[in-house]
Amino acid sequence: MDKFWNSLANLDRRWLFALTFLAISIPLLTGIVLPQKVTPMVENVFNAIDELPSGTKILMPLDYDPSAEGELQPMADAFIRHAAQKKHKLYFLTIWPTGVAMIQRQVATLKKEYPEYVYGEDYVNLGYRPGYEGVIKLITSDLPKLYGSDQQGTPVAKIPMMAGIDSIKQFPLIVNVSAGDPGLKQWVQYAATPFDSIEIVGGTTGVQASTLYPYIPNQMIGMIAGIKPAAEYEKLMFEKYPEIEKRPNSNMANVFMTSQEVAHFMLIAIIILGNVVMWQTGGRRDQS
Amino acid sequence: MKQSNVIWVVVMLLAGVYLSWRAVSYQAGAVYVAPKIVADADSGKSFTTWSKVPSVESSNPGVEISWPRTLGIWLSALFTLAIFSFLFGDNVVYKVAESIFVGSSAAYAMVVGFWSAFMGIFVAQLAPQFSQNTFMPGDDRTEPEWLMLIPLAMGIMFLWRLMPAGGWISRWPLAFFIAVFAGLRLVSHFEADFVVQIKSTILPLIVFAEDGAFDLKTSLWNSTMVLGTLCCLTYFFFSVEHTGVVGKISRVGIYLLMITFGVGFALTVMSRYSLLIGRMNFLLKDWLNLG
Numbered sequence: 001m002d003k004f005w006n007s008l009a010n011l012d013r014r015w016l017f018a019l020t021f022l023a024i025s026i027p028l029l030t031g032i033v034l035p036q037k038v039t040p041m042v043e044n045v046f047n048a049i050d051e052l053p054s055g056t057k058i059l060m061p062l063d064y065d066p067s068a069e070g071e072l073q074p075m076a077d078a079f080i081r082h083a084a085q086k087k088h089k090l091y092f093l094t095i096w097p098t099g100v101a102m103i104q105r106q107v108a109t110l111k112k113e114y115p116e117y118v119y120g121e122d123y124v125n126l127g128y129r130p131g132y133e134g135v136i137k138l139i140t141s142d143l144p145k146l147y148g149s150d151q152q153g154t155p156v157a158k159i160p161m162m163a164g165i166d167s168i169k170q171f172p173l174i175v176n177v178s179a180g181d182p183g184l185k186q187w188v189q190y191a192a193t194p195f196d197s198i199e200i201v202g203g204t205t206g207v208q209a210s211t212l213y214p215y216i217p218n219q220m221i222g223m224i225a226g227i228k229p230a231a232e233y234e235k236l237m238f239e240k241y242p243e244i245e246k247r248p249n250s251n252m253a254n255v256f257m258t259s260q261e262v263a264h265f266m267l268i269a270i271i272i273l274g275n276v277v278m279w280q281t282g283g284r285r286d287q288s
Numbered sequence: 289m290k291q292s293n294v295i296w297v298v299v300m301l302l303a304g305v306y307l308s309w310r311a312v313s314y315q316a317g318a319v320y321v322a323p324k325i326v327a328d329a330d331s332g333k334s335f336t337t338w339s340k341v342p343s344v345e346s347s348n349p350g351v352e353i354s355w356p357r358t359l360g361i362w363l364s365a366l367f368t369l370a371i372f373s374f375l376f377g378d379n380v381v382y383k384v385a386e387s388i389f390v391g392s393s394a395a396y397a398m399v400v401g402f403w404s405a406f407m408g409i410f411v412a413q414l415a416p417q418f419s420q421n422t423f424m425p426g427d428d429r430t431e432p433e434w435l436m437l438i439p440l441a442m443g444i445m446f447l448w449r450l451m452p453a454g455g456w457i458s459r460w461p462l463a464f465f466i467a468v469f470a471g472l473r474l475v476s477h478f479e480a481d482f483v484v485q486i487k488s489t490i491l492p493l494i495v496f497a498e499d500g501a502f503d504l505k506t507s508l509w510n511s512t513m514v515l516g517t518l519c520c521l522t523y524f525f526f527s528v529e530h531t532g533v534v535g536k537i538s539r540v541g542i543y544l545l546m547i548t549f550g551v552g553f554a555l556t557v558m559s560r561y562s563l564l565i566g567r568m569n570f571l572l573k574d575w576l577n578l579g
Binding site: 012014017018020021024025028029067068069070071073097098100108111112127128129130133134137146148149153154155157158186188189190193194205206207209210214215218219225226227228248252255256259260263264267 | 292296299339342375376393396397400401404405408409412413423424425426427428429468469472473476477479480481484485487488548551552555556557558559561562563564565566567568569572573578
């Protein structure tokens with residue numbers, strides 16, 4: 001028996017990598033989706049978009065890059081589909097240079113799934129502007145000063161949906177998806193906190209979440225932090241708009257979450273097993 | 289060679305053989321596109337755009353393979369595997385992929401910054417005629433914005449540090465930016481992270497619902513919030529020795545902080561797994577056409 005415990009104590013860590021690979025891959029390949037229970041915070045975020053009258057102007061800063069795509073793309077997709085389903089007017093921008101490509105992905109989704117959405121009338125891509133949080137600070141008072149043209153260089157004066165937009169205080173809601181600083185924290189600090197008229201909901205990585213929870217509910221309506229609440233958001237969306245569920249890749253957060261849950265079970269089992277091995281071997285490890 | 293290393297070399301070779309077979313038999317990573325003719329109302333001209341279609345539609349009329357996009361998928365997959373190779377130890381493939389990633393990210397940010405900021409804002413405002421004739425034909429500005437000369441001067445001063453003499457000149461614009469951002473951050477942090485946070489913690493400990501009934505849930509929630517905050521603050525209050533009642537309160541503060549760190553760590557684990565799942569999804573579905 002000692003030999004068994006010793007072999008476990010000296011297990012090559014690459015077997016654990018292989019196990020992780022299997023734990024993640026099998027749910028992805030089989031397409032199994034485990035049920036999710038919707039939490040009140042996700043419900044608040046969903047209602048913030050859903051209860052707005054159709055055609056409301058929503059500012060959508062997408063401040064993330066491909067390195068956070070695995071975690072943030074499903075929630076960004078869900079936000080876009082939900083907002084488009086409600087026929088809201090979408091204003092995309094980013095304060096991350098690499099966010100431009102992320103906006104282009106969302107624009108591609110809109111073009112494919114909502115062909116009735118017309119550029120310049122229903123959505124606009126204002127692109128990237130440098131200046132970190134300085135950008136947010138400036139557009140709370142004068143948006144055209146910084147965004148004189150859209151991503152393609154078209155003057156905002158020639159974009160119908162930009163008519164009459166002087167500052168972001170005219171947007172009833174900001175929906176931000178962010179992977180770090182500058183991001184959701186700065187949108188709360190520079191836009192939502194000083195101006196009572198600006199409401200914000202966000203999607204962010206699990207890593208950032210604990211620093212952002214204190215802003216809820218007084219400075220931020222709610223937040224989707226990581227893939228779990230994103231899966232809950234999809235569930236709410238499918239319940240209210242079943243037609244979205246039929247679209248390809250519309251349930252990515254749920255598929256990813258199932259892989260996540262299997263991986264978590266595996267991780268918990270490994271932690272328990274590791275402690276049992278430690279207890280059985282007295283902490284000895286063959287160094288040879 | 290150690291037995292475990294032999295096993296892993298065999299596993300890797302088998303994986304390589306499988307990938308090669310998959311690539312040939314199932315056209316792994318192949319991206320198919322369909323044309324769409326779009327008419328431009330302003331110019332009266334039409335142009336063709338190509339959009340991605342599922343591989344099951346590859347035999348439809350007009351659909352063809354897109355070699356640049358296919359190459360992009362393959363490069364992306366191979367670089368992902370190169371980064372994953374770090375799991376088996378530091379190696380040259382990983383180093384090459386890492387260096388290319390750093391270099392291309394920096395170049396991408398520089399190019400986007402150049403066209404968005406330097407050309408899109410600076411040149412477009414300072415020389416509107418030039419920008420209209422070259423890269424922004426739709427722009428209708430006619431008068432130059434002479435105030436842009438100030439950032440131009442500051443930019444030149446910034447670059448002065450590259451000159452053999454007078455490097456101190458670059459400190460002036462640097463001092464300006466530090467002062468501006470320090471001022472901006474001071475005000476925003478004071479309001480968002482101090483004043484409003486204190487306001488958010490001033491809560492009634494005993495709450496009654498609108499019908500006059502005692503609201504136990506909200507009362508417990510508010511009490512936990514207020515007492516938890518006070519306990520954590522006590523832990524960071526070092527002017528009084530942490531003994532007796534103060535010691536016990538600060539001990540509760542430590543426990544609460546530990547719970548917070550635990551939550552943060554668990555969220556980080558979830559986050560990292562999400563990134564891995566995202567890449568695995570790309571490798572299995574977008575590249576290998578599995579599932």
